Amino acid sequence: MTRKPVLTACIAFSLFAHFLLIHMSGPSASLRDANQILVPADFDVAALSSVAPLGLGHTVEQAAGHDNEEKNNPDKRRQALRQYVACVREAIEQRKFQPRRQGLENLIGNARYVVTIAPDGSFNDIRLVRTSGEALLDRTAQLGILAASGVVKRPKIIGNAPLQLSVTVKYQHSL
């Protein structure tokens, strides 16, 4: 029985299979783009309402102004990211009734979308990840997100990597 050649062939096969496995790994979107910034879904919008939108804008711009010296400061970068996300969510919240408020009086639901924010602040790849159960609400929320696209400028401190953000648009009797 020729055992050694069999074992050698099997080791070669195993190495090849693992080589393929290593190069095929990383199927998720987050892994494909290592630079992409992911913002957690449970980043509460309500908690951000205490910060005035204008104030946020100022902070963001200030952060951008000190881009060079602060680039290596992860704390400030994180803070700028939080503020930027707050501004984006606020902008969506303000435009969530598109094209009009009428017809939504009797509807309640939360539509969750994932959007990818480009370096210029525009929204790409708007995907519905959890429906509200009402097609009208889902559509209205999508239009609201589109209306908020590009409204808030991205601070330079958070870099140019695509930013993936989860947004839940809540509707309660046209409120």
Added chain:
Amino acid sequence: MNLFQQGGPMIWPLLAISVAALAVMAERFVIFTTTRFPSRDMLAAILDMLLHDKKNSALELVENNTPFFTKFFAALLTKGTPRQREERALVAGEEILFELNRRLDFLATTATTAPLMGLLGTVMGMISAFSRLANSGNVDITMLAGGIWQALLTTGAGLGIAIPSLLAHRWLLRQHEKTAFAMQQTAALILDQIPAADEP
């Protein structure tokens, strides 16, 4: 390459074990599927030849079809008392079974060790994630979640290695037991039907 780079230091020993385990599984699969014990029909033909005093033809048939078991049949058909032949067949059979059992222990060890190694990697990753979190002085859920999912990669890898290893080990062990049982049955049958054998 991302998953492996992000898995931490324990991912590399796991990768080495995975390569070895897959190689052993493939090698054992080839060995077990190419060294099957003579089928029922073939055993009937061998017995028929032995009853007609055609020991050389019977051994030739075994050698042509299942050469791995030639030594076992040769031991059963050597000259001597049934007791002596049984002892010789026992030695030959044990040698064959030892050959079939080779590297099965490695698979069993892999099935046990891989999840533990994965768990160790996860614990190391968690320690690192929480340490970074403590040092940053700022509770950031993204930092924590990032550390946790990276730490869990090794547990996933460990389980991904252990489950196929365990399944393969059980299957190969079952084949080993079946071969041992078939050899035992055949030895009893031949010693019963051909009580006295001359040198082939």
